[in-house]
Amino acid sequence: MLYSGGRLVVKFGGTSVRDDFREAVTFVSRLWDENEVALVVSAIKGVTDALLKFSRTGEGFEWIEKVHRDFAKKYGIPFETLAAPLRELKKLSREDFPSFEAYRDHVLSYGEWLSGLAFAEALRREGIQVELFEPWEILETDGNFGNARVDIAKTSRNLKVVEEALERGRVAVVPGFVGSYNGLRTTLGREGSDYTAAVLGKGLKARAVLIMSGVDGIYTADPRRVVSARLIPFVSYDELYVASKAGMKAIHHGAIDVVRGIPIIFGRTRDWSIGTIAGYESSSLPILVHRVAGEEAVITAVGVAEVPGFDGENGSELGIPLVRLTVPSARLGSTLNLIHLRLIADRISPPRALSIIRGGVSAGNV
Structure with a gap:
């Protein structure tokens, strides 16, 4: 066991939700045996783009509904768990919001919320005590819709209810990517679920933040383009920040300063492996x-x-x-x-x- 008797924040990316959901659920279950676990989840891969299109054109709802219906069937989750928010999504009207940006972010929030509902239901079916939190009630942000920054002080106060759930032995599920400003839902930008995980890691004083995805960790180059790319065992916070700002997609660059001082562990969901630990040490590899x-x-x-x-x-x-x-x-x-x-x-x-x-x-x- 990597950690035992600690408090962990675990984030699953959209590919893991879509392709490795069973492995993710079992992984959380095993961690929960010996740790307090806060879980951050992304939308199913492809859903955020579809929701963005839906917000702009009103088209594509049927595809979004089908993806979640197929997902529920594949992983044995009653579709009724997801049906109510899908009905809400379909009925949304641009006229009910003060701006298109506010409407768009509200639409986008459904991707992570649906994933959170699915994870919570799957964990309950494994006999795990779960508490699901509405992220717009936890993360308070500025009003920069589409790329909002989290107000750490206000959010830390809100995280007390999450901490209480952890202390009661619950897995706390907090969908990523979403916050709120003056009662309106906001989104944190691409890879924003990493940002959510970092905020939880800091506010909950976690022992580590695990970023789980479809790859082992941080590589010296994109392994899809560079055949000789190598996994980097240790990367410093500064190296990670600079690489992320330059375009590396492994983590939201805004998450790094928030979680600095807490190890960030990058791993692959499918086989429960880790390849990179981000902290103050470095492998000194470009x-x-x-x-x-x-x-x-x-x-x-x-x-x-x-x-x-x-x-x-x-x-x-x-x-x-x-x-x-x-x-x-x-x-x-x-x-x-x-x-x-x-x-x-x-x-x-x-x-x-x-x-x-x-x-x-x-x-x-x-």
Whole structure:
């Protein structure tokens, strides 16, 4: 067992909810045996984009309903658990809100809320005591709809009810991505469920925040594009922040400062493994991050002062050196692989992910 007798915040991403729901439920159950667990969940993969389209055009509700109906059937959850909020969603009217942005965020909030309802029901069916919280009653934010910032002081006071649930032995389920401002629901931006998890980690004084997804952890580059990408065992908060701001999607960059001082553990839901621990230690490995904008792509090499054979813009942030290069989008893949080869590939052997639960934790090559 990675932790025993502690307080943990566990966040599952949308891919895990869609594809690895049973594994996620069992994972929480095992952690709950020996820990206090607060659970943060994302919308099912693809649902947020569909809700965004629905808010703009009024189209796509049937697809959203079908996804949740199929999900409920696949995982043995009564559809009645999800039916009422879906009916509410269908009846929403733009005219009932002071702005389109407020209406849009209200629509978007249903993705995480539906996932929270599903998780709470599944955990109850496993014999686990659960308390589900409406996130708009817990997280108070500013009025920047679509990319709201959490008011930590106000939210910390609201978290007392969550803490009380944990102390009573309940799994506290708090859907991610959503808060409120003056009674209106707000959203925290893409990867906003990470932000929710960080706020809970800080406010609840958690021993660790676990970010569970479909990949093992943080890599030296996107493994879908760079065949020699390597798992990074340890990454510093500063490295993680700089890489996230540059475009790495492993975590919402706003979450990092909130949770600084608490370990952030990145793992894969399917086999309950972890690959990266973020804290004050670093493996001192560069991270290649990229953004694509039309016909151009920007590559940022985080943690290096130069890229041999390439002319780029040198800089630094939080004391972390970095190099930015602009290349044609058509050459992104080949350029990433070449840069990675020159910077990283020959420096390390591939580390193994760690088991979180099965057989305990062994350092292995990490």
